[in-house]
Amino acid sequence: MAYTILRRPWRLRKPYLYLMIPELGLVVALLVLFGLSQPNTYRTTMWEIGFENGFNSNPKMTLYAYANHVPLPHIPFVWSQTITNFNVAISVLSLFILLAKLISLIMHIFFPVFGAIITTSMVALYVTSVYGQAGPDHADARYPSNVAWYIAKSCDYAKARNAVTDCLMAKGCFAVTILMLALYLVQLGIAIFSLMPNKAIDIEDDGSDSDDGFPPPASKQWEMKPRAMLSPRTPNTVMMSSNAYSGGISDSPFTPRTQAFHTLDRKLPLRS
Template structure:
């Protein structure tokens, strides 16, 4: 049997059943956290707090651009609504994929090659989300930032601005996103491991070689090769005077009134 692309046996099924509840445990809070962050629960507030301490650029850069009739500034991805909407869409897609995976896995349609492709796509999407939440801010050369301040620093900086809970929400959202990314990396590793040629492929190949080289073929194989199948592979009778017969031979003898047992013992 050659390498099977789609219908491959899942070698680590217990691990798959373990990862699904873990995905659900991370997805539920992620849906809530991403949902309440839309459209702008704390994004701009944390941006203002960071600028007050010199941790990042000034959120009023957009107003300055409009007031001076300048082009729209290049806002860092971490402070854009695009990231917020992307995270909400990502959580909904994750829910859909988890439900589809559960049903397909039970129905044995969750093929390893399909799982590898989807998990690779989800790893890429969650990598973008993680990068966006902690992403750099180089919009203002005076206040460059490689990592968002609410990730790298304490939330105590936000207390004077009454944004301590908002900072904690942002930290928690980032932590759950990293958790989901780790789970999808594990899923991808399992899928790639199952897709890799293994002992099952070699055993199947040996089985097929044995069946092809043996004498037990189907009638269709003998017809294709132009050989007679009816009397093939039959053992001789115990008595050398008795001719072997098949059900077709028995039918001809019955029509001819020549019953083999009566002829032998009569």
């Protein structure tokens, strides 16, 4: 038995393929939602509403720093432009990864080790996105916040600013991101499960030329057998009598090449 980490088959290939259907739907939803949120559709509005209700820091703290000639404060990740650009980038990357996985699976070149590496990277990116969308805000010691208010609280606080739709969009982005992270975790589990040692898969087969790790078909196995192991009555050999001139019986093989030589010598084997 020999364990191979590269050319291993998927142990749950069909479920992995079926998971690409909801993955496509989630990717399209993220592309739309994150695209609408760029560059600053509702981020600053949610920040201002939170400050007005005492939930987080003041979004004008940067202006105060410029006016008072003091060092610029650190803007929380949840309210920064970085998280918005980051979300748009990973949504586009997710679409590219989905198409690449689908094509690679059809061509039988997407092995579990590649799936584990790629999916682990995507899980790390989406964990960062979840943290950024609902991250803490400790820029103002008077109003510390461990979770963004629009995640932990109702959108009723946004009615005074007519921003209920923006609040719901922010909640929707967070919810779809959570679903996408859960789907990638399931795919990562399938990839790790396929990489685990398995006696039925790890049997060493030096004669296997299959790209997806499965044994070759029966026809290919027949072609790979030595000539001595084949039956004497093969399609390329015609058992005929080499003693036909004298009426005797023999089991020596008679090939088309031998017949050609007999024809040249005017010694047809079936002519008495």
